[in-house]
Amino acid sequence: MEPPKTPSSFMSPRPPTPSTIPSKITVNFVLPYASELATKEVDMVIIPATTGQMGVLPGHVPTIAELKPGILSVHEGNDVTKYFLSSGFAFIHANSVADIIAVEAVPVDRIDQNSVQKGLAEFTQKVNSASTDLEKAEAQIGVDVHSALNSALSG
């Protein structure tokens, strides 16, 4: 019987760490239903890590960062593309490659201000009326996401 294949045989190998810092950072930004950016070379990305917004330039130290709901901005020359992420992980490798995995992401300009306000009010009310810990936690997540959305739109 032939041994099964393993994932690495389906993957293009990652570039080795260059000796000098390259001028661009290579970004892979993936979602379950799409590869939003695939090995795209950009100047800088700003990642919403749980510890705060994190700017990543070429030659960044290798990092594993957990993400919180917030804005991911991709800077490419003068163009800035902004996405709102729900949550996920980001890996920054030594070879100036950044992998960003998110569960859900939308370009910021597609978010509707009114429904954000409505959702925020709804979940704030739910936090106050929650009786069990689970309900409270769920409502709190709703509030966090909506206030992050709100600040993303106003900021």
Added chain:
Amino acid sequence: MAMAALRREGRRFAPLLSPRPIAAVRSSLVSEEDIPFGARSISTQVVRNRMKSVKNIQKITKAMKMVAASKLRAIQIRAENSRGLWQPFTALLGDTPSVDVKKNVIVTVSSDKGLCGGINSTSVKISKALYKLNSGPDKETKYVVLGEKAKAQLVRDSKKNIELTISELQKNPLNYTQVSVLADDILKNVEFDALRIIFNKFHSVVSFLPTMSTVLSPEIVEREAEAGGKLGELDSYEIEGGETKAEILQNLAEFQFSCVLFNAVLENACSEQGARMSAMDSSSRNAGDMLDRLTLTYNRTRQASITTELIEIISGASALEG
């Protein structure tokens, strides 16, 4: 042909048996048509019935092929889009199919429905081989089975090793939320050091590559990172967020599993439709061939009976003349 033989047999045993049971047998095969004793023409009824049923089977297989083809198109796009999802994890944590751990859990992904070629048997075969490879005196290997078909095959000889079975995965279109709930369910109910996910990766409509993805538990990731080797580089990464490194690794392993599983179920569903399409294609073709052969037999028999009748008439006429 078979029917004629049956009728001859029936006639021979006629004194022994009451006529009703034979009629009953005949009526289940041939439409009720009482052929009198000494009927000389050859009946083509059996062949005609056979042709009708083959034609119907062909219609069904053709329809199934069409359905599979349209389902394949939809799911193939989704599977291809989800292929980016696992790559960052493999880039970070490496690919460790040969890692030696105590508690192995083999997650076999299969389909709920059959008539899709050999994809389910392939996953089961590989799972069993992997089980043998990873079993030992101080080791514990368990199965988690997704889908009815692999369950039916594995229950036969390794029932006691099946920890969890999940079916009806594809009742609704597969989405990430559903799969991550499922992944969570597996993680909660099964203790593991390494999860090995077996699925058929979709390559083209006629080729599927049995694939094994490995997901390590956070403790093993840490152990391997300290030991160096493939995961040795992990220690050079700074970790942002979370209280401790262990917590982040835990989250990471869970997220990795849900992402890998999501891709695995999509790839397997895609392979299933592809396999069904080619299986149904070949069975429609087979039915067509069979129909051709039956038509030939039918026509030959018909012609033979016409010839016999003609000979009878002519010889009768010539007997009168002579």
